[in-house]
Amino acid sequence: MNISKQLNKLEKVNKQGPDKAFTMYLNTDPSDPEQQGGEWKLQFKNGLRNFEQYLEEANNKEELKNFQLVKQKVKKYVFENELALRKGIIIFASASEDVWFAARFQARLKTEFYWQETPVLDQLKSLCEHYPRTGVILVQQNEIKIIESYLNDVENTVYYELNLDTDDWRQKVGPRAANNTTGLGSINAQKENFKDRYEANKHRWYKCIASKLDKRAKDNHWEKIYVVGEADASQEIKTQMNMLVDKVIHKNMLDHKESKVLSEVFG
Incomplete structure (x- = not known):
């Protein structure tokens, strides 16, 4: 996995209009005391639902449609790898599919979700440095x-x-x-x-x-x-x-x- 190449590509992303960049850091570490009951599943579900509810309330139909396309792709990746999870998952995605990065890592992450113009790369950069x-x-x-x-x-x-x-x-x-x-x-x-x-x-x-x-x-x-x-x-x-x-x-x-x-x- 060439993370440096991926980072360089992601740093150039700046999405305008209703097609935003989705960022997810998901802690799936089974050794984490806060994950003993598979709590990541609820955090994953809630993280996606919160964006969907916000866009529905804002009546932003086009952006909501884009987010739902991203959500389906993200859910597909997570559940296809559910039996082979490691300590964390990182995903960057967009509805237009010009942004897609999904990987499982053997390092604990802080669960975070973002839907904005640019990917949030701080945790990925921190992994590379550490x-x-x-x-x-x-x-x-x-x-x-x-x-x-x-x-x-x-x-x-x-x-x-x-x-x-x-x-x-x-x-x-x-x-x-x-x-x-x-x-x-x-x-x-x-x-x-x-x-x-x-x-x-x-x-x-x-x-x-x-x-x-x-x-x-x-x-x-x-x-x-x-x-x-x-x-x-x-x-x-x-x-x-x-x-x-x-x-x-x-x-x-x-x-x-x-x-x-x-x-x-x-x-």
């Missing part, structure tokens, strides 16, 4: 997990694991096995041996993976970079990378769900 294209690097000694996110949504997840026989980082394919340690055998039996080897080689190991991380950050246009892990490993990754790391979080979250990691990163 949740830019981001690379989250989770490090745990000989394992690294990368979460690539945009607008608080996970776009890709990649694992790297250090082969201790060859000292080479390999990208893992398929699901990661928890607590897997290539070449170590039993963790309990070789714990001290690995600790000594880690201390002796960590600079070289992380320098090698840092070049891969830098390339991925550049190729995938990361706007923000976060490194998450135990203090020693995460600081070493930051030091070895050429790309600017915006923040280091000293927490071991490699085995946590992506949604929990993003919640920790973005607050």
